Amino acid sequence: MKSVKYLVALLITTVCLYVAFRGVNLGRAWSIVTDQDRIRLLPLAAFSAISLGVMWIRGWRWKYLFQSEHHATVNGLTTANLIGFTTNNILPLRIGELVRALVARRKVEGPMSYVLASLVIERIFDSICLLLCLVIPLAYTESFPPAILKIAQVMLYLLAGAVVLLILLGNKPHTAEKAVVKLTGLLLPARFHEKVKGFMGMFTEGMKVLRKKDVLVKVSVLSVLHWGAVVFSFRLAFAGFSFDSLPWTSPFLTLGIVGMGVALPSAPAFIGPIHWAIIFSLHTAYGLPNDDAAALAVVMHILMMVPVTVAGLIAMAREGMTFGQLRYGAEHLDEAAEPEQVSVQTD
Template identity: 30%
Template sequence: MLNIIKSKNPNVRLTFNFILGVFVSVVLMGVFFFTLEIDSLVSTLKTVNYWLIIPSVVSYMISVFFRALRWKYLLIHLKHIRMNILYVVVVIGYMANSLLPMRIGELVRSYYLSNESNVSKSSVLATILVERVLDAVTLLLFIGIGAIFVPMAGISSIVPFGINISSTMLAILFVSIFWGTFIILIIIAKNPLVSVDFVYKLTALLSLPFKNKIDSFIKTFFEGLISLRHFKNVVFLIALSVPVWGFEAGVFSIMAHAFHIDDVFDNWWQFMLLMVLTTSISNVGSSVPAAPGGIGLFELVARETIVWLPFGNITRSVAGGYVAMVHAVLIIPLIILGQIFLWTMNFKSIRGVFREEN
């Protein structure tokens, strides 16, 4: 096992990571289905309005459009890139994330965009990191606003495997990780020369060839953070993140209507609050880059969020069928569309991309 992990052969490591990711997904999905009443789940699926999958997919594609638009503004200081190219790259990257573990799709995005636009791969990776942090910051803002109206004392109960952690510690953990990273990136963007000089000092003891590679990567990586240098740019990027997640919350809302979940709420406000909180908590909670597409972890966190929230009285079987269907809507269309883009553009296979990137 250790020989596999330490192997310098990218094919071996890719295979190992893939098997590990699939194993994690299988275990988590096993826990997910083991805690459901299958008969009740089957009965629920018979009542679903499957026609509403169509507007759900449309809503998600609009969300992806805003992702591409936000990425355009993150890249604009490096190069002006057409929206149609960015949209294709985002779809292909998300397709790879859905099929492969450890968010390898981010490497695919940086590789492809670098080849298409002649922008440094490390600079592109920096913008993707900023994207991820912006997503987390926006979702935490949504959760913070929701916490005003919904008591969060029992939120720790949605943590899988019975891990004992208080609600306060859970909140501090996520806020520290994402807001801390965001602040560090802003500091680096505002002080690029000082940051580069600091890295150069850290790499001074390395062998010269390796030091030069690290220094070159870090320098171009920091160039990808320039968009965070000015406060108005940061505010604008966070504002662009709102429709990204607003339209994804639309997917949750439309599919909830398909499952008749909205019927159990007293008013529209409670229903939308549940949708926004479920979208936010499930995406933050399943952001660990392990299983392909977050399969298993997403279902568990999203289901327990719905069951845990203090209104609606939704059973685990209904919530389980619902979140599984939502995740399918978020994954399957992008896999199909990504494959179409790859076939149309005669692009390399994802496996080939990762091997060359290594």
């Protein structure tokens, strides 16, 4: 099964890289990157710094998804974010989300199922914000190419679905729990069914945090702050390449399509999909030459990934963790009889 996943990720990465850089004059793209009259280092440095800084905002937001008795801290959850994202940047098969849960479980006094529930909530808020990034440009731009309009149309439906799902999880968590338990009872052996039943009980408790209006407001505000900072950082990256003629909506649309791209299975560090997303959005929607967009995509990718990865490696060293331990913990997460007992293997 793993070999199939590896092959699928490799195939998607290869296809995305081919489509993204097909027809690109690599010599001209390199000349753009090395053009001292064109490249502005300060905006690019700020873009890179914000890419790292938003990890702290994510930790701040994540803290509000836990109860007070869990004693969650912003620094502890930021550490979990850094290590999780670093794992995605270096190891295959996207186990970073499970790693985030494993590290967070060491930082909070709560069961693993509750931690995983908080990640589900977090991802729903992220999805809503990214979908809004695709919708906003449509309200302020008279026309887009058909390919962009089709993507936006699909995203509108997904946005509506994400909002409905958030409402249902907040107001009817037990309904979702009963549905999952009943379904697994029909499909799985009794011993696995009991594990799922116990897991879903605590998972449902985690979803109940959405009923608290103050939590909902705080998480919503911090989600907007987080993704607003990312949009601003994209604008800075564009300015760093002197792409000043791009409209103010361009970082919104680019970020929205990047969000779609990185959801695809791929090689570590989202190689392929992220390059395709940046080049496709800027060239197709705004007419930026392929060579220019390709140069920007490569530099943005490096400036986004390197600071987070370095910080994550430092965090791993401080926590005494290795990639082998994290991989082991992620692979055995679903094999534990009690989810809250799963931890990083340190032997």
